Amino acid sequence: MNVQQTSPKVRKGFTLVELAVVIVIIGVLAAFGVPKFLNSVERSKAAEAFAYLAAVRTAQERYIARQGVYTEDLTQLDIAIQAPKYFTPGTITSTNTGTDPTWTMTLTRIAATSSKGAYTVTFTQEGFDPDNSTILALPEINPSGTTAAAPTT
Structure with missing residues (x-):
């Protein structure tokens, strides 16, 4: 007796439900990750301003030590x-x-x-000036x- 064995069809690929679940998971991860990523990019750009102004402050201190006054000329x-x-x-x-003697310098973000x-x-000359910096509104x-600072009543 010759019995033919039938093998079940091998399925290749994904079902529509499986693909939909993966897309939903990626969407949820992106919804949480993209804003954090954008904040970290903007934070690094703000750190550039702090680094530059700290360098200006250090250079001003060297200048006043040599000349006895602060300069208004970056060159x-x-x-x-x-x-x-x-x-x-x-x-x-x-x-x-x-x-x-005192000095002040403000950097403004080019493109919001x-x-x-x-x-x-x-x-x-004292360093970061929180009273005149609007970056405090963006913690x-x-x-x-x-x-x-919390508003006083």
Whole structure:
């Protein structure tokens, strides 16, 4: 007796339900991951402003040690860092009268992203100036770790 063995058909590929489940999982992961990624990219751009202004501050301290005053001319500073790519450098304003000379410089974000508006980072001879920096309104991208003070009643 000759018995033919029938083998079940081997299925190749995925079902529509399996593909839909995978697409939903990828969508959920993207919904959580993309905003975090965009914040980290913007945070790194903000860190560029902080690094540049810290270099300006260090150069200003060297300049005042040599000349006795702060300068308003960036070309007179010996800065070993390139100008920020994503920020427009403001002008340096200095006050060299009296016993405590001061200087201030503000960088403004060149192109605001879709999720973040334009913001500024300000440094003085003391370092980061939270009172005049609008980056405090964006704690998710603020690399300084400084937070806005709670309003007093």
